[in-house]
Each structure stands twice: as structure tokens, then as C-alpha cells.
Amino acid sequence: DTGVSQDPRHKITKRGQNVTFRCDPISEHNRLYWYRQTLGQGPEFLTYFQNEAQLEKSRLLSDRFSAERPKGSFSTLEIQRTEQGDSAMYLCASSLSPGDMNTEAFFGQGTRLTVV
Amino acid sequence: GQNIDQPTEMTATEGAIVQINCTYQTSGFNGLFWYQQHAGEAPTFLSYNVLDGLEEKGRFSSFLSRSKGYSYLLLKELQMKDSASYLCAVNTGGFKTIFGAGTRLFVKA
Numbered sequence: 613d614t615g616v617s618q619d620p621r622h623k624i625t626k627r628g629q630n631v632t633f634r635c636d637p638i639s640e641h642n643r644l645y646w647y648r649q650t651l652g653q654g655p656e657f658l659t660y661f662q663n664e665a666q667l668e669k670s671r672l673l674s675d676r677f678s679a680e681r682p683k684g685s686f687s688t689l690e691i692q693r694t695e696q697g698d699s700a701m702y703l704c705a706s707s708l709s710p711g712d713m714n715t716e717a718f719f720g721q722g723t724r725l726t727v728v
Numbered sequence: 729g730q731n732i733d734q735p736t737e738m739t740a741t742e743g744a745i746v747q748i749n750c751t752y753q754t755s756g757f758n759g760l761f762w763y764q765q766h767a768g769e770a771p772t773f774l775s776y777n778v779l780d781g782l783e784e785k786g787r788f789s790s791f792l793s794r795s796k797g798y799s800y801l802l803l804k805e806l807q808m809k810d811s812a813s814y815l816c817a818v819n820t821g822g823f824k825t826i827f828g829a830g831t832r833l834f835v836k837a
Binding site (some may be wrong): 718 | 771773817824825827
């Protein structure tokens with residue numbers, strides 16, 4: 613297992629277009645997180661999955677954003693009608709956390725989105 | 729509201745010790761993480777504190793005081809490769825973890 617992988621690594625899109633990012637977590641990790649990070653800031657929480665269930669979604673996530681994790685494996689994050697303000701690094705992380713335990717999250721390399 | 733504060737930048741000398749502070753005010757608390765992030769790379773886990781006290785791991789130590797909403801990361805025997813951003817992150821419950829803006833550490837020779 614090579615860790616959390618994200619695809620694509622870079623995406624340039626025109627304003628108004630839709631984009632979809634993919635995240636493959638570490639095998640058997642039950643928790644999956646999406647974060648957004650802009651230059652000079654820490655990762656900003658977007659949403660979280662426990663297996664296939666999306667348990668929490670940030671209020672910062674507008675209706676243009678949707679995430680799925682079918683079958684509790686890989687996840688996709690879609691942004692519809694992109695805006696220039698969506699330009700950021702989109703990070704995916706996963707963790708293996710039984711029950712109520714917290715364990716560290718392993719991050720992917722991210723997808724850098726540029727909206728022109 | 730949720731608030732995590734860290735200094736924006738710090739500079740230290742190779743071989744020295746540096747302490748990076750983090751204060752937090754969150755609606756819930758279920759543990760505090762420290763991550764290291766080199767420029768252009770993903771964050772990597774350094775430490776986790778859920779109870780008060782000091783956790784030591786090699787050159788890195790992390791301290792937590794829940795009553796004060798305060799943590800610090802201590803880096804000893806600084807090396808040039810320690811130049812990076814250090815992110816303080818709080819799990820606020822429900823397995824949601826929020827991050828501070830990070831502290832950029834510059835290690836000079």
C-alpha cells in the first residue's frame with residue numbers, strides 16, 4: 613500500500629466548468645476526510661465519511677460541492693460551476709479509527725485546482 | 729466559534745531548541761494533533777495529546793493543558809530539514825478535526 617493517493621495532482625479549469633477529484637484512501641481505513649487549503653493557511657475541513665456514510669459537512673461547503681464514498685472505498689469530490697474562489701489545494705486524508713478512538717490521519721498529496 | 733491561534737513565523741538556529749505555542753477555543757475537545765508540512769507537500773503526523781501533560785517522541789515533544797486551552801510543540805537539536813510549517817489541529821468531537829493556520833519555522837545555519 614502506497615498511502616493515500618489523489619487524482620489528478622493538478623487541474624486547471626475555466627470558470628463555470630465542473631470538476632471531479634478522486635481520492636483512494638489507505639486500504640481498510642474507515643474514515644475519510646476532505647480538506648481545502650489555500651496558501652499560508654491550514655487545511656480547512658470540508659466533509660467527513662465513516663465508511664460510506666457522510667457524517668458531517670462543513671457549512672462552508674456550498675451546494676455546488678458534493679462528495680461521495682460509494683462502498684466505503686474511494687471517494688470523489690465534485691465542484692459544479694467553479695468560481696475563481698474555488699482555487700485551492702484539495703486534500704484528502706484517511707484514518708483507521710475503531711470505535712470512538714482518534715488516530716492520526718494520513719494525507720494525500722492533494723489536487724491543486726486553478727480556476728481561470 | 730472555533731479558534732486556533734499559532735504564531736505565523738518563527739526563526740531558530742540549527743542545533744537549538746524551539747517551542748511553538750498553540751492556543752485554542754473550540755466548542756468541544758477530543759484531542760489535539762501536531763502535523764508537519766513541508767512546502768508543496770502533504771501534512772504528516774507528529775504527535776497526539778488527549779490528556780494533560782507531556783508526550784515525548786525522539787526530538788519532538790508535545791504538551792497539553794486542557795484547562796488553559798494550550799499546547800506547545802518542542803523541537804530539540806534543530807536540523808535544517810525541520811524548516812517547515814507546523815500545524816496545530818483540534819478534534820472538536822464527532823471526529824471532526826480543525827486546523828490552525830500553521831507556524832512557519834525557518835532553521836538557519
